Amino acid sequence: MAHATSIQYEPVAEIGGGAYGTVYKARDTESGQFVALKSVRVQTDQNGLPVSTVREVALLRRLEQFDHPNVVRLMDVCATKRSDQETKVTLVFEHVDQDLKTYLERAPAPGLSPERIKDLMKQLLCGLAFLHTNRVMHRDLKPENILVTSQGQVKLADFGLARIYSCHMALTPVVVTLWYRPPEVLLQSSYATPVDIWSTGCIFAEMFRRKPLFCGDSEVDQLGKIFDVVGLPPEEEWPTDVTLSRKNFPPLLPRPITDVVPEINGQGAQLLQKMLTFDPLKRISALNALEHPYFQDEETLTQTKS
Amino acid sequence: MPLEDDLTTAAANGDTARVESLLQTGAQVNGLNRFGRTAVQVMMMGSSSVAQVLLKHGADPNVADPRTGSTPLHDAARTGFLDTVRLLVEYTADPEATDNTNCRPVDVAKDNGHADVVAFLESL
Numbered sequence: 001m002a003h004a005t006s007i008q009y010e011p012v013a014e015i016g017g018g019a020y021g022t023v024y025k026a027r028d029t030e031s032g033q034f035v036a037l038k039s040v041r042v043q044t045d046q047n048g049l050p051v052s053t054v055r056e057v058a059l060l061r062r063l064e065q066f067d068h069p070n071v072v073r074l075m076d077v078c079a080t081k082r083s084d085q086e087t088k089v090t091l092v093f094e095h096v097d098q099d100l101k102t103y104l105e106r107a108p109a110p111g112l113s114p115e116r117i118k119d120l121m122k123q124l125l126c127g128l129a130f131l132h133t134n135r136v137m138h139r140d141l142k143p144e145n146i147l148v149t150s151q152g153q154v155k156l157a158d159f160g161l162a163r164i165y166s167c168h169m170a171l172t173p174v175v176v177t178l179w180y181r182p183p184e185v186l187l188q189s190s191y192a193t194p195v196d197i198w199s200t201g202c203i204f205a206e207m208f209r210r211k212p213l214f215c216g217d218s219e220v221d222q223l224g225k226i227f228d229v230v231g232l233p234p235e236e237e238w239p240t241d242v243t244l245s246r247k248n249f250p251p252l253l254p255r256p257i258t259d260v261v262p263e264i265n266g267q268g269a270q271l272l273q274k275m276l277t278f279d280p281l282k283r284i285s286a287l288n289a290l291e292h293p294y295f296q297d298e299e300t301l302t303q304t305k306s
Numbered sequence: 307m308p309l310e311d312d313l314t315t316a317a318a319n320g321d322t323a324r325v326e327s328l329l330q331t332g333a334q335v336n337g338l339n340r341f342g343r344t345a346v347q348v349m350m351m352g353s354s355s356v357a358q359v360l361l362k363h364g365a366d367p368n369v370a371d372p373r374t375g376s377t378p379l380h381d382a383a384r385t386g387f388l389d390t391v392r393l394l395v396e397y398t399a400d401p402e403a404t405d406n407t408n409c410r411p412v413d414v415a416k417d418n419g420h421a422d423v424v425a426f427l428e429s430l
Binding site for chain 1: 317343376384
């Protein structure tokens, strides 16, 4: 790890704060480019950095060797000793000056073309499949951390940090959006890669709607809004280890997804439904989603038929 | 100057609504944040709506980075966002400004392969 962050990377603005530390937009004074600095303070003992931190950082560096086009580059990792008990670990990531939120807002009415949406979704799922294959979960996918370059290239940001942070989470309450959270997280039941597919489904719908799909203002409200569309799941699918009872929700039947995303085509609606599946074990995976007929162009479909 | 710090954060995050409301509540459009930068210097370059609001409120588009000499036009050209490049030029950003490596915005756009930005800047 290098020890010269402050010289090469000069912060120019704070772009995020969280339970885990602060995120800065900074300038790499050598290349002139903007970068994102994400720092986390970790407690150290006589053995130095905790094994968990070293392991997570090593995993991120290993991912970096694949140079995947749909995840942001990890350019550098720096450790600064603050005291005998505390070290600041700074991850230096590529900074892309546009996120999906801005990209969607910029699109003139009536919004993005179906082809553009398909291309964005394909790139998003490629990035996600790559992370999941390497056993990295994102856990907090939302339009703000899906970046889009001026050339239309999608790059996922903020992945793999959740675990680093959760080991050293300060007890400061932070406001995080609930809108892209899957039922199993809202119910505090399980956390695995299907979590990211649910969020991707919400974002897929949002690309057509140009407004978020489920805008809850509390966990229960968020679940209510979800069941309003996907229906109340059957008793046998309700996780057994959770405090919130299924009886708290009205017995709603699923509505056709096209009620809430009228612009989507048939194949798209079918894929979206597979992503917005209540049971995480039955939810489609990123790799299988990429194989879905929605992504086969008309030509390929005709060829297979003939 | 907490308001200016909030303003640069909102600009860097592409949050147009927040930028507008901060300007209305008295944040100085050319005020420096605690890192010595103005909002237009650190804004999300892909957000032409943030650029528009800041420039309309009198943001100076010719303020250079104290370390590298980059102007907002250099940065918009480097990242390839043509809408923002056009806006900056419309609001009198100097296309001939040079950074500390003696590069103009068009040179930076060329280095980064943004043909549309190069074509626009060469047409001026």
